[in-house]
Amino acid sequence: MATETLVETFKNLIDGQWVESASGETFASTNPANAAEIVGRFQASAEEDVNRAIEAAQRAFPAWRETAPSKRADILYKAADWLEAGLERFAEELTREEGKTLAASRMEVKRSAQTLRYYASEGMNVAGETLPSDDPETFVYTRREPLGVVTVITPWNFPLSIPARKIAPALVTGNTVVFKPASDTPLIACRLVQALHGAGMPAGVINFVTGSASKTGTPLVTHPAVKAVTFTGSTGAGEKINRSVRLSTRVQLELGGKNPLIVMDDADVEQAAELAVKGGFELTGQACTGTSRVIVMDSVHDRFVEALVARTRALIIGSGLRKGVDVGPLANESQLRNVLDYVDIGKSEGAELAFGGERLTEGEHAAGYYVRPAIFTGVTPNMRIAQEEIFGPVISVIRAGTFQEAMAIANDVEYGLSAAICTADMNAARRFIAGIESGVVKVNRPTTGNAVNAPFGGVKMSSTATYRESGRGALDFYTQIKTVYHGMQG
Template identity: 40%
Template sequence: MTIDTQKKAITLKNYVNGEWRTSTSVEIYDVINPATQEVIGHASYSTKEETEEAIQAAKEAFESGVWSQKTTHERSAILLAIAAKIDERAEELATLETLNNGKIKTEATYDIADAANCFRYYAGMILQPDGQTYHAPDNVQALIVKEPVGVAGLIVPWNFPLLMSVWKIAPALAAGNTIVFKPSEVTPMTAMKLFEILEEAGLPKGVANMVMGHGAIVGQTISESKHVDIVSFTGSTQVGREIMRAAAGNLKKISLELGGKSPNIIFADADFEAAVDYGLFGIFYGSGQVCSAGSRILVEETIYDAYVERFVERANQIKVGPGLDETSNMGAIVSEKQLNRILDYIEIGKNEGAKLVAGGKRLTENGLDQGFFIAPTVFADVTNDMRIVREEIFGPVVTIQKFATEQEAIRLANDSDYGLAGGVFSNDGAKALRVIKQIRAGITWVNDYHPTYVEAPWGGYKQSGIGRSLGTYGLEDFQEVKQINIRLNVEPNGWFPS
């Protein structure tokens, strides 16, 4: 990687078999800062052949045992070295993440710290006892062991560029796999820095490979390849379906963390200000570009009007601006394409008859005209048949609707194709637990919203995906389970006559 000190634009390269390679593709694209549209990097749309070279490098490295046959202590030491180097570069990484993604730097700083902790977690986990023995019916010692899957294809989105990369890379490497990694073409900057760190930490050649480019070429090639043994993808449900079809060629394992349209249920007996505060945090954190965002707020009818009024008052106080401005509370939308998608949905909501009570427009005043900024947007008086209630918008747009009874709240919450996340706010502990247990979602909170822990599994029900990241489940995604049966009395069994 080289840096132009005048324009500060980084030239992005692929990393294959331990080498930084310039793509042979003539298709070059600009990587921009969404707060200013300033060009901060240049990258190539890599070819199918270049992707296949990366896959082959990963395959040969896995088969050689240069990584998979290292002891867990050796792998753990390298994972810890990676974590330490992330900590050393935390300021640089957080700044670069903010410049490329548009989020405020406070959010990026937390992401970088979480990334380092993820490597530490898996470095420790693989040193713990695992496997099983079982009681065989005769004189056999029976074991169950876990082994790496092989070559892991990892494809990540643009909303948490570094953290989502680490959520896949750390457990994949911890389990002993080799990897072929594709960052989002929109936000590849910190991925480059991460692979510099992997190299510096001493990963053997061919173990970690990265290819820039289009999902339709690089992602498709990874998903279809017979030499890739698992593909792990985070992104939209539509692309998840395409990956699932492509992966069927060699029946490879798949792990898919997809879309969400998550409900946040507010009961009248909840702490009112806390419910408003977490409602705001649930949707406007990350400019709403979060798969688990609480984009559907359901409020008990007796406090509905008061809640909407207070929520709108607070939403209008959110200062939107560049991520590096310390006074900004919410940053830019990641790209012009995503900006236009969100604005289209706002128009859809208006046309469907939803009541726009806050925001609903692009912000161009006070020096924001060069960036992709949208005001925090709130729709009230919505119904479940509206597109803005049913479809993932992936932006700072929230719908608020009322319910009368506990059962109606549960019915409305579960009336969705998605099942990623959900929240319940109530001071009645029994009711809160009763309701949260009936919400069809994989990640849930009571009197809270959004905290994520590396120790806990992350993933959803229904069309929100297959498999889980993080925790022990995240490691198991990248492992195969094998039974080993050892006969202790070695002698003929006499099954057939001699």
């Protein structure tokens, strides 16, 4: 039974006021390392609450779009300072709520502050262009203008950095926002909103509602005032959003991945194993860019598997709050069941479970959602564990005889988010870069991780492949172009 002692109840932010949901009902956010511990209680919002938030954002939009860019930027700078000032507190809250290690949580808080500052700076450079005109009496130019109300729907695996990289460019370009975080991680999402609100954001510019997608999702994507929807999550949920939005609503979807790492016969096997462990097992495998398939040349296969198992065996599994832990719990019971089900599927398909895959239930692991990272060998490309996103610490090792075969295997999935190769051969690297069907490509680097100032997104079923997140290009999603022909009178 979950413990309720001294549990704080958090409210929605609508039109500048912290308010309860219309129903007054709440839900608990719990610690995946100790499911009996409640981190906080949050509003169980419904459509009525979302509609109020959207209407508040709509009312706030005219004044916010006219606010000087420097003033919008100043709020983002102040919010970044507030996050950094509370680094240790927020990192601990993030770990208690999501499960990742404190080191990973600290990095996420720092990165989120960096993102706010990056877009505060970039927002000062949003501009149109002047164009040559055949008519000397006509001045032709373009303006970049905000869209209006943007809804931001985010996942639980990066519950601070993903919202920051969506909300910051939306706000700095003059849009207003309705933000609904994942119900597994509403606390750290609330801290981001508190940072923005406390930094002086006008009422209605940023609105925050918590609750289940089944009760809040419809107006977030179908309300007539919503001009754009940005979503990161499962491919199934993204497809549903894409089918639901109005024709005039802009959509940005970042979805699943089944990301490969190719290990060439000239690769440093120890380095390749380290890249696989970092990409596949850090964050407990719960990253859309996580390494889930390692495609290895025959000549180095056995040595690679030996190195991979040795490194995985050495990982320390436990609460992310404990010093020295490498792998924390899965985020919730559903994730745990999903991973264990896929381990059973892999075994039933004939793959060999070379290491791990079992639930940990003794000692400190008894109260949490822990599983030992799993390594499958003897995997063929058509197996479900080689085709479907597991979103957990499971790596499938697949043999390949040639570079061409490895590339064919790597591309033979419906996803195309991130891909990597480990090789000393620059020609092989160039061929990989040109031929891989992926939005993010890494050479001798893990499939995970992206720079704040670099575009991020996938191809195929990993994304709508329209607008990228991160970097300067992210501003394009939140602005529309108006073309002006300005003639002279007289």
